[in-house]
Amino acid sequence: xxxxxxxxxxxxxxxxxxxxxxxxxxxxxxxxxxxxxxxxxxxxxxxxxxxxxxxxxxxxxxxxxxxxxxxxxxxxxxxxxxxxxxxxxxxxxxxxxxxxxxxxxxxxxxxxxxxxxxxxxxxxxxxxxxxxxxxxxxxxxxxxxxxxxxxxxxxxxxxxxxxxxxxxxxxxxxxxxxxxxxxxxxxxxxxxxxxxxxxxxxxxxxxxxxxxxxxxxxxxxxxxxxxxxxxxxxxxxxxxxxxxxxxxxxxxxxxxxxxxxxxxxxxxxxxxxxxxxxxxxxxxxxxxxxxxxxxxxxxxxxxxxxxxxxxxxxxxxxxxxxxxxxxxxxxxxxx
Amino acid sequence: xxxxxxxxxxxxxxxxxxxxxxxxxxxxxxxxxxxxxxxxxxxxxxxxxxxxxxxxxxxxxxxxxxxxxxxxxxxxxxxxxxxxxxxxxxxxxxxxxxxxxxxxxxxxxxxxxxxxxxxxxxxxxxxxxxxxxxxxxxxxxxxxxxxxxxxxxxxxxxxxxxxxxxxxxxxxxxxxxxxxxxxxxxxxxxxxxxxxxxxxxxxxxxxxxxxxxxxxxxxxxxxxxxxxxxxxxxxxxxxxxxxxxxxxxxxxxxxxxxxxxxxxxxxxxxxxxxxxxxxxxxxxxxxxxxxxxxxxxxxxxxxxxxxxxxxxxxxxxxxxxxxxxxxxxxxxxxx
Numbered sequence: 001x002x003x004x005x006x007x008x009x010x011x012x013x014x015x016x017x018x019x020x021x022x023x024x025x026x027x028x029x030x031x032x033x034x035x036x037x038x039x040x041x042x043x044x045x046x047x048x049x050x051x052x053x054x055x056x057x058x059x060x061x062x063x064x065x066x067x068x069x070x071x072x073x074x075x076x077x078x079x080x081x082x083x084x085x086x087x088x089x090x091x092x093x094x095x096x097x098x099x100x101x102x103x104x105x106x107x108x109x110x111x112x113x114x115x116x117x118x119x120x121x122x123x124x125x126x127x128x129x130x131x132x133x134x135x136x137x138x139x140x141x142x143x144x145x146x147x148x149x150x151x152x153x154x155x156x157x158x159x160x161x162x163x164x165x166x167x168x169x170x171x172x173x174x175x176x177x178x179x180x181x182x183x184x185x186x187x188x189x190x191x192x193x194x195x196x197x198x199x200x201x202x203x204x205x206x207x208x209x210x211x212x213x214x215x216x217x218x219x220x221x222x223x224x225x226x227x228x229x230x231x232x233x234x235x236x237x238x239x240x241x242x243x244x245x246x247x248x249x250x251x252x253x254x255x256x257x258x259x260x261x262x263x264x265x266x267x268x269x270x271x272x273x274x275x276x277x278x279x280x281x282x283x284x285x286x287x288x289x290x291x292x293x294x295x296x297x298x299x300x301x302x303x304x305x306x307x308x309x310x311x312x313x314x315x316x317x318x319x320x321x322x323x324x325x326x327x328x329x330x331x332x333x334x335x
Numbered sequence: 336x337x338x339x340x341x342x343x344x345x346x347x348x349x350x351x352x353x354x355x356x357x358x359x360x361x362x363x364x365x366x367x368x369x370x371x372x373x374x375x376x377x378x379x380x381x382x383x384x385x386x387x388x389x390x391x392x393x394x395x396x397x398x399x400x401x402x403x404x405x406x407x408x409x410x411x412x413x414x415x416x417x418x419x420x421x422x423x424x425x426x427x428x429x430x431x432x433x434x435x436x437x438x439x440x441x442x443x444x445x446x447x448x449x450x451x452x453x454x455x456x457x458x459x460x461x462x463x464x465x466x467x468x469x470x471x472x473x474x475x476x477x478x479x480x481x482x483x484x485x486x487x488x489x490x491x492x493x494x495x496x497x498x499x500x501x502x503x504x505x506x507x508x509x510x511x512x513x514x515x516x517x518x519x520x521x522x523x524x525x526x527x528x529x530x531x532x533x534x535x536x537x538x539x540x541x542x543x544x545x546x547x548x549x550x551x552x553x554x555x556x557x558x559x560x561x562x563x564x565x566x567x568x569x570x571x572x573x574x575x576x577x578x579x580x581x582x583x584x585x586x587x588x589x590x591x592x593x594x595x596x597x598x599x600x601x602x603x604x605x606x607x608x609x610x611x612x613x614x615x616x617x618x619x620x621x622x623x624x625x626x627x628x629x630x631x632x633x634x635x636x637x638x639x640x641x642x643x644x645x646x647x648x649x650x651x652x653x654x655x656x657x658x659x660x661x662x663x664x665x666x667x668x669x670x
Contacts, residue, residue, distance in 0.1 A: 165500035165559045167519055167548060183594035184502055184550070184557040184632070191621040191628040209623055211559040211630070213502060215519070216551040222519040224500045224546040259518035286526040288544055293526040295546070297519070 004028040004316050007080035007104075009073060009095065011035045011045055011052070013172055014109055015086030017305045019050060020271055022084075024332045025309060027318055032076040038065035051076075077102045082312050085109065092116070096135075105133075105315050107308060110140025110198070120201035122147035123310035123329075124247065127322030130314035138307045142166055142221055143198045145278050145298035148247055149225065150199065150206055153292075156241050158230035162208040166195055167222040169300055170214045185214040220258040220275070220297045227292040235287045238294075242280055246326050247306065247335065249277040251297075258297050265299070274302035276335055306333060339363040339651050342415035342439075344408060344430065346370045346380055346387070348507055349444055350421030352640045354385060355606055357419075359667045360644060362653055367411040373400035386411075412437045417647050420444065427451070431470075440468070440650050442643060445475025445533070455536035457482035458645035458664075459582065462657030465649035473642045477501055477556055478533045480613050480633035483582055484560065485534065485541055488627075491576050493565035497543040501530055502557040504635055505549045520549040555593040555610070556633040563626050570622045573629075577615055581661050582641065582670065584612040586632075593632050600634075609637035611670055641668060 006022045008015045011033040022030050032051040035042040036058055042065075045052050051070035054062050062069040070076075077083055077098055082105045085092040089111020096116065099106040106117075114120050117137035121130050125147045130136045139147065150162060168187070171178035188194070195210040242248050255261055266273040279297040286293045309329045310322070319325040329335075341357045343350045346368040354365050367386040370377040371393055380387050386405035389397050397404040405411075412418055412433055417440045420427040424446020431451065434441040441452075449455050452472035456465050460482045465471045474482065485497060503522070506513035523529070530545040577583050590596055601608040614632040621628045644664045645657070654660040664670075 163498065163561060165546075167502065167550065180552075180592060180594060182552050183554060183592040184552055185592040186557070186559075186616060186619060186630040187591075189591065189616050189619050189630065191619050191630075192623050207624070209561075209626070209628070211500075211561075211628060213557060213559065213630075215502065217515075217517050217519055219518060222521070222548060224521075224548065226498060226544075226546075256522075256524065257515060257518040257520040259515060281521060281524050284521060284524050284526050288527050289542070291544070293544070293546060295521040295524065295526075295548075 001027060004312060004318065005031045005079060005081045006312060007031055007076045007083045008033040009077070009083050009085045010087035011041055012086060012088070013301050014304065015084070016041060016045070017272065017274065017302055018084050018086060018308045021305045021309050021333060022312070025329070026332070028312060031079050032070060034073045034076055038062045038067050043067055074098065077104055080104045082107065082315060084308055084312070106135055107311050107315070108137045109304065110138065110143060112137055114201040121307065121311050122151070122202045123307050123322055123326050124148055124245065125151040125202050127310065127314050127325065130311055131320055132317050133315050136311050136315055138304050138311050139198060139202055141298055141300040141303050142168070142195055143202065144304050144307055145221070145223060145296060146195070146199050147202050148245065148278050149242060149280070149296065150203060150208070152241050152245055153227065153238065154203070154206060157233045157237070159206055160228040160230045162206060163226040164195070164208065164210045165224045166193070166210060166212040168212055168214045169217050169219060169221055171218050172301055173218045175218070180214070180216050182216055187212055187214045217258070219262050220299050222258060223296050223298065225292070225294050225296065228290065229292070235285050235292070238292055239282055239285050242285070243282070246330055247277045249279050250282040251279045252281065252283055261297050272302070274305070275299040276302050276306050276333065278303065306330065306335065336362060339647060339653065340366045340414060340416045341647060342366055342411045342418045343368040344412070344418050344420045345422035346376055347421060347423070348636050349639065350419070351376060351380070352607065352609065352637055353419050353421060353643045354380070356640045356644050356668060357647070360664070361667070363647055366414050367405060369408045369411060373397045373402050378402060409433065412439055415439045417442065417650060419643055419647070441470055442646050442650070443472045444639065445473065445478060447472055449536040456642065456646050457486070457537045458642050458657055458661050459483055459580065460486040460537050462645065462649050462660065465646055466655055467652050468650050471646050471650055473639050473646050474533060474537055476633055476635040476638050477503070477530055478537065479639050479642055480556070480558060480631060481530070481534050482537050483580065483613050484577060484615070484631065485538060485543070487576050487580055488562065488573065489538070489541060492568045492572070494541055495563040495565045497541060498561040499530070499543065499545045500559045501528070501545060501547040503547055503549045504552050504554060504556055506553050507636055508553045510553070515549070515551050517551055522547055522549045552593065554597050556635055557593060558631050558633065560629050560631065561626055570620050570627070573627055574617055574620050577620070578617070581665055582612045584614050585617040586614045587616065587618055596632050607637070609640070610634040611637050611641055611668065613638065641665065641670065
């Protein structure tokens, strides 16, 4: 079998994880990753055996740092069937012409606008929309986490209304630039937040309103979810449906916080101690006055990674069935 | 005018603030405060001129520390018209027999059960219920903050349903015992949380469900509030009603977080940099699909303080009108 040639443009928080996840699959391979600076992440990429490319005007700085680049980003893109663009949010748009010129397909991340790709993707929600497409956007960590619970519950019971408060980590663990260190920041202050409309780029039929707050933590986001249904269901029915989902993990057994979820991921020897699944406290799943409530934790650095793999498979049409692609990705990654 | 004799049993976070607020009023006075340990707070109380009492078996330790006690808690209680019990949550119940024996009225804080006093109090919601009572419970900081917004909006428009997510500070600024330092803790995990039922001890007619999460911050709580009404109203109508409330402050002008709210309180030279009012981001007040959304910040150490003053006035019936008591308290404290 000829493997799909994947390039990762932007080897940062998401890019390095996508590269490693691609390398775990038997139907795709990494033909290169790109980096703008010859830092420790670039050095690690070379040590792992990835060809590291850079911008044409940065080739010299990689040379000087003793880690010569394999070539320019343009050269990398020309050799790729699919480029996964993991450049910082808002920067990916400028790369579209490059991908079009090279004739390579491209995946952007949730930091870019829906319109850039015209197709926003979550494997369990709308895999078939990405089949054969040249451009796809894998939605953000929070939107991915919401689609994973909304989509199956809507299919099963019919959703009338979703209300979510998103408690957002303010910085990633390796980030020393952002705050707050001791405050709660309504973000945005104007309500409702943009997260609801972002879910609708994947699930346009869902009536959802969201509020979001940034808080002094780095580990995970947490969602408090409230739903009303058009059909009848009990907390047990909801638990049964969520328990069957391929990327939802129930947590309990003394796991009372995001810190303990991350400790679990470390004990599992997950690469980078990542938690790719939504972590739902099944003890929290409650029906009260006809409305559902539950808590879920979302690992902002990694939950979109398996979704990127599925997006590649859908765009290349090497697997046309969502369930089969999800199962294949999960098996390869050990989910 | 004879001043009401007030004793504060437990001179900690709430107790020291209640004592200072009582001292600001012209119709009541502090006749003593109690402390179990001769620490810096006890020393500060003596420096301020308060008579400091202690438990009978602690008199010796105060003597040794060079700050002799004015007497025992029993003696203090016997001299008081009203004792404000600010002992740690759950400990106030054991003091009830003491107050009954001395024939003094007593106020407990939100950490005690409603049943202990039989009357849970918020000045703007149910002042008249406390008139002449011997025992009253001033509800917790979060419940106070919720009653202050729910009560006037229910009177004006009729509330059908309230849904709140409470983001709770995990420790007070002076507390070095509690965490988390970097995590989000659903608390309680079982939903809905006990905060909704606590609001109903003051406003039994309100249909409210709450979810609560502890986060890594010390400054303030933050509430994301969602309401449905039986009557018609716009965001502007809600803003007009909340803007007229005596203990609600609108924040904006570059105040984007709880940290900046606290900075404002410091710049106002408030005692202990306290913020006694609910701080509502009026920019956040929104109507979306017929439902109201807004954010408010609640200073956990101080929002109940003016409520304790009003409770004293109601119980002693020196003022039978809620609005007049609230206005008098606010004026004396500079709210």
